[in-house]
Amino acid sequence: MIDWTPLADLIEKHDRFLLTTHIRPDGDALGSEVGMAGLLRQKGKDVRVVNTSQTPPRYDYLDPDGTFFEHFRAIDPATLADREVLVILDLSAWSQLGDMADFVRAFPGPRVVVDHHVSQDDLGAIFLKDTTAEAAGTLVMRAVKALGGSFTKEVATGLFTAISMDTGWFRHPNTKPSTLIAASELIESGAEIDRIYRDLFERGTLGRLRLTGEFLSKMKTDLGGRVAYSTVTRDDLHRTGSIPPDTEDLVDYTVSLRGVEMGILLMELEKGGVKGSLRSRAGADCAKIAAEFGGGGHKAAAGLSIDAPLEVAVERVLAAVRKALDPA
Incomplete structure (x- = not known):
């Protein structure tokens, strides 16, 4: 206490x-x-x-x-x-x-x-x-x-x-x-x-709904369905008329899939770099993975930032998640 x-x-x-x-x-x-x-x-x-x-x-x-x-x-x-x-x-x-x-x-x-x-x-x-x-x-x-x-x-x-x-x-x-x-x-x-x-x-905007659709349409899986991930680009935000706070909670869709142990959202920032959110549903430690990128949080949820292009960030985070979930 x-x-x-x-x-x-x-x-x-x-x-x-x-x-x-x-x-x-x-x-x-x-x-x-x-x-x-x-x-x-x-x-x-x-x-x-x-x-x-x-x-x-x-x-x-x-x-x-x-x-x-x-x-x-x-x-x-x-x-x-x-x-x-x-x-x-x-x-x-x-x-x-x-x-x-x-x-x-x-x-x-x-x-x-x-x-x-x-x-x-x-x-x-x-x-x-x-x-x-x-x-x-x-x-x-x-x-x-x-x-x-x-x-x-x-x-x-x-x-x-x-x-x-x-x-x-x-x-x-x-x-x-x-x-x-x-x-x-x-x-x-x-x-x-x-x-x-x-x-x-129940006060969402049309922009947020459109962004949710974009996020879901781009969702992919990895490690035989144990990992689900998706991205949000600057263009996604501009095209849908949404704002960065509209991405809050989107990562939860990644762990709504049956069999997913780790979900990932990676968002391209306006000033450059990438913000990431991790969610775990099967015991994997999000905080440890996030710490590899200078981030942190909790075992079940954590955040990170990467000073790299989005496509590079995706590969780096996926590599860290694969290692955590399947160390062999």
Whole structure:
């Protein structure tokens, strides 16, 4: 169990906090920020939430008036000079900080990391981690309880989003009895499960649907059907009228095929290079494979980045997966 005393001490001694999370934030990242900001504001603290990436449209219900999440590129970093404590949520790697990495390195005050990923860099921070937790939102929920906060509707909505999305809407193997108990508590505190589901899954765009079709039409298998993979190119995004956040969850289609043990999505980035997502359904360790490319995550799900053309990245990742699944 995490000892939350270091965070409690910082809350006692400081007033102005800055929260951030990883590039291309998902529901766990953003929902955890909502929960942590709520806790800090209940303690009378001044909080700003600034992220490297813009908030994907599907999560706009977490910030209905558009003032909660700030985009790092859209502000003057000098305006953050008054921040006394930096809280980093849902990441433990420099590479996941993107454009904010240099800012974080230069940040003069205490840094706190609240995370559940296995991989870890030296971020010069106090690490409050539990790699057995299903989501960073689970850890924030524990912090709210440990530090005497309350689950307002806003906090409950954020944390329900965090936990539900990092468990694949309670379908993935990391879903435990305690996960469902936590979800029940958040619903009792005001999280509207039906509304959250509609906001997340029933407000798609034509562009996303067209991209899904492209992704499925290009899907291939390897190792006799034990591996399934597909790609998203810059041209796919432009032609379908979709945006990079529309690729979230597409990798799950790869492991929906019977007999697939490892699924792969590789996306060509606008600025060059490739982002990859791995999913495992039969015990193969995604985090170990991702680590070969400087990435990380969990055994069942991980991410990576490769500075190479897409076709090269495909071959390199497939080679690593083949070695992991069939070392002989």
